[in-house]
Amino acid sequence: MNPSQSKTALVVGAGIAGASVCYALSKQNIKTILLEQESSAAEKASGNPIGVVYPFLTKHKTLESEFSLLAYQYFLELWESLDLGKRVPHVDGIHFLLDSTSAYDRYSHSLHSHHIPETLACLSKEPNSNLDALLFPKGKAVSPVFLTKELIRIANPMEHYNSKLISWEVNEENGNLICHTEKEILYVDYLFLAQGYQFVMDPKLQWIPMKQVRGQIVRIPSSIFQNQFSILYGDYLTAEIGGERVLGASFDEFHLEEETRQKETFDLWNGLQTKLPNLLPNWKEIEIQNFGTRVSFRTQSQDRHPVVGKLPNHSLLDTSVKYQNLFRKNAKTFQIPYYETVGILNGLGSRGLTHALLAAEILVCDLLSQKLEISDTIKKALKPDRFLLRKWKRDELT
Structure with missing residues (x-):
């Protein structure tokens, strides 16, 4: 029997991450x-009616853009292998407007620097504006709710809703984890924390520099616009799914009502x-105050990149080891202890x-010591360790 089959994991958070x-x-x-803790999956940030799937690209390769492109390709692979298109409402095709010289320079070069085939992305014209655009023919407008729930259906975990993780600790005798929820105590072998902005309630996570960001979207009846593809231009207008399009999204990291x-x-x-005046002949006739809206909160790290990896045990850090002494003879090295x-x-x-999806695969393989064909430098750039190392170099660890 596979030794993993006798193990139990607790995943906290039933959004797209969990x-x-x-x-x-x-x-x-x-x-x-x-x-x-909510009554069903995908009720918070993953509860928007429509979201978009496309990679983050830079002019020259960076660790962030390499990861994003790999994640996009992995998403598309799973989309096909799991036949997600049959169960998840979606529309293929995204035009990313290149409406400035700098944008055109960045994204046209990114195609070459990242060796992106035309089947994934190519230069094009957005038909409603006739502006230059980067076309992602397999990029998608999808229903985040349906996608999240379909992944859960396939994975088939035991689902515990209306229940919050209160605290957790390591059993010193056997190394297992004792997890206290509002309803019961769970004894598990692995714990995966994917609860979005609810992380602030866990004292073992509060050292990680993440914050809530407020976003508001507008729900527009599908009949108003005729765009077949989603259009990104800083904000975005999605293709039609379920009788509506989504216009979004605002961004506010300070006022969170x-x-x-x-x-x-x-x-x-x-x-x-302003960006796409040809989309409508009669903009002033539309009573936009009658459109539906939705406010949600996502979590953003200090450097705006994902936080993926084994959790450092901040309480066991040896803060006597100083970066300034690193190159002295017989200097102690800085070691990060982990849960x-x-x-x-x-x-x-x-x-x-x-x-x-790729972040989750990296995380699970990391905790299970499984080999994954992704460069160590990319995985290292995602780890929460990076925030401790930056503080250590600035002598800010306490």
Whole structure:
């Protein structure tokens, strides 16, 4: 019997991150419990009616762009192998507008520097504006709710809703984890923390520099616009799914109220009109105050990149080891201690749909010591360790 089959994992958070972890664990035949404090999956940031899937690219290769492109390709592979298109509402095709010289320079060069085939991305014209664009023919507008729930259905974890993780600790006798929820105590072998901005309630995570970001979208009846592909231009207008399109999204990291702001609806609408005036002949006749809206909160790390890896044990850090002394004779090296069976997947920001599946695969393989054909430098760039190392070099660890 595979030794993994006798192990149990607890995944906290039933958004796209947690669902992706559940799927990665299911491939390892690990018994999984999914814990969510809401009444069902995908009720928070993953609950928007439509989201977009496409990679983050830079003019020259960076670790971030390499990871994003790999994640995009991995998403497309799973989309085909799991036949997700049959169960997840979606529309293929994204035009990313190149509406400035610098944007054209960046993205046209990115195709060559990243060796991207035309089947994944190519230069094109956006038909409504006749502007230069980067076309992602397999990029997708998808329903995040359906995608999240379909991954959970495939993974088939035990689902515990309306229950919050209160605290967790390591059993010093056997190394297992004792997890206290609102309803029960769970004894597990692995713990995966993928609970988005709810991480602030866990004192073992509070050292990680992440914060909530508020985003507001506008829900537009499908009949108003006729664009067949989603259009990205700083903001975005999706293709039609389920009788509506989504215009989004505002961004606010300082004022986090849940109420809708009518000004943001008007700002998004005016921005769309300015960028794509040919989409409508009669902009002023539309009563945009009657459109539906949705506010959600995503989690963003200090450097805006995902946080993926084994969780460092901040309380066991040896802060007497100083970076300034590193090159002295017989200097002690800085070692990061870990909770060996606890992992974190967070800080996905606005790219959770694109990045979550590969990030989850990296995380699960890391905790299970499984080989994954991705460069160590890319995996290292995602680890939460990076924040400790930066603080250590600035002598800010306490």
